[in-house]
Amino acid sequence: MSANGERARPEQSFRGPVVLRREHQTEGSTTDQRLLDSRGPSDWVHTDPWRVMRIQAEFVEGFGMLAELPRAVTVFGSARTPADSPEYAQGVQLGAALADAGFATITGGGPGAMEAVNRGCSEAGGLSVGLGIELPFEQGLNEWVDLGINFRYFFARKTMFVKYSQAFVCLPGGFGTLDELFEAMTLVQTKKVTKFPVVLLGKEYWQGLYDWIAGPVLKTGKIGEKDLALLHLTDDVDDAVKVVHEAYRAWEETH
16 A cells, blocks of 8 residues: 555556566566567467467458359368269259359368369359368368368358358258358358358258257247248259349349
8 A cells, every 4th residue: 555545556567458467577578579589489379369360360361362252152061972972973963053053162172072062163164162171181172172272260261151152052961061051040040141041952861850950949949930941951953053043132132
């Protein structure tokens, strides 16, 4: 306390906008000094403040690359889909149909169903986009990607999927596809994004999930009838593209 009874201001130092007081204020060097000194350990590149810069860089890179992308559809699907399977063939057909309809295709850029869609789009003369992710078991972007970028962080990549597409189409897939599917549904349901359709392509694969959503999830009031209407289940590629077209025309009328 000071002589007049006021609490004494503690000693402090500054690290940019950060205020350091009491036992936290002692530092042996300044930020500039540590930046310019090339000696010493490199652990700092793995700290949270540095990760923030990496995250920012991923957003800047993604926005810069995709800002002038034409109308596009994001397609999800399993990286484990065999190249000789009917699902792969349907992915190629879907990619070509979207290209013929004037849409670029965006996938996760990996193998399997993603490769199939990129291949179909590229072979049909469309713009084939791949947004890859750093994983220990995948081998970079597939050869059919015309415009690609690799991300470190899932959430930065997910933002690009949503921001630059007019619809989602889900081919049969696993946890990654389900993750993207339900995140998209949540964003649309909560009006965080402009309403756009989510198409489940492959009735045999998706019917059980759809029935569960339309059954106990809806009947117990966990979602509403309007929420269920956000999903479109089909076996037909042309039907899927028609849904995308109709949604895009509706979007154009309001913009």
